[in-house]
Amino acid sequence: MKKLHALAFVALSLVSVAASAHGDEDHARKHVYDPKKVETTAFGQQGDPKKVARTIQVDMADNMRFTPSDVTVEKGQTVRFVAHNSGQVLHEMVLGTQDAIAGHAALMRKFPEMEHADANMAHVKPNKTGEIVWQFTQAGEFQFACLQPGHFEAGMVGKVLVK
Numbered sequence: 001m002k003k004l005h006a007l008a009f010v011a012l013s014l015v016s017v018a019a020s021a022h023g024d025e026d027h028a029r030k031h032v033y034d035p036k037k038v039e040t041t042a043f044g045q046q047g048d049p050k051k052v053a054r055t056i057q058v059d060m061a062d063n064m065r066f067t068p069s070d071v072t073v074e075k076g077q078t079v080r081f082v083a084h085n086s087g088q089v090l091h092e093m094v095l096g097t098q099d100a101i102a103g104h105a106a107l108m109r110k111f112p113e114m115e116h117a118d119a120n121m122a123h124v125k126p127n128k129t130g131e132i133v134w135q136f137t138q139a140g141e142f143q144f145a146c147l148q149p150g151h152f153e154a155g156m157v158g159k160v161l162v163k
C-alpha cells in the first residue's frame with residue numbers, strides 16, 4: 001500500500017467512524033468488481049469474479065490462526081478466498097506484502113476503530129464467511145493477516161507463495 005493511499009484511508013476512516021458504528025453491515029457487503037477502478041499493487045490486484053480459477057477455503061479461529069496458513073498459487077491466477085470465521089469474535093483476512101501488512105497493523109494499533117474495506121480484505125463476523133477475489137500478478141511471497149487489535153501480534157498471519 002502506498003503511503004499516500006494509507007493516509008487517505010486514515011482520513012476517510014476517521015470520517016466514517018464518526019458517521020457509523022464499527023461493525024455495521026457495510027463490512028459484509030461484497031466488493032464490487034469494476035475493471036476501471038482496479039488498482040495494481042506489488043502483490044497483485046482485485047480479481048474478476050468471472051475469471052476465478054481456484055477457490056481456497058480459509059478458516060479463522062479464536063486461537064488466532066488461519067487454516068490453512070500456507071498456500072501456494074500460480075502467477076497470474078485469479079483466486080477466490082472464502083474466509084470462514086469459526087470463532088466468537090470479529091476476524092478479518094487482509095492480503096498484502098509483508099511491509100504493507102506490518103504498516104497496516106501499526107495503523108490499527110493507533111486507530112483500533114478504523115474502518116477499512118478495500119478489495120484485498122474481508123471482515124468476517126462470527127459464523128459468517130467473507131470473500132476476496134484476487135489476481136496474483138507478481139511472483140513472490142506475500143501474507144494474509146488478521147489486523148484486529150492484538151490478533152496479528154498473536155500470530156494470526158499466513159503466507160501466500162506465488163510462483
Ligand SMILES: [Cu+2]
Pocket residue numbers: 060064090091092146147148151156
Ligand atoms: Cu482475528
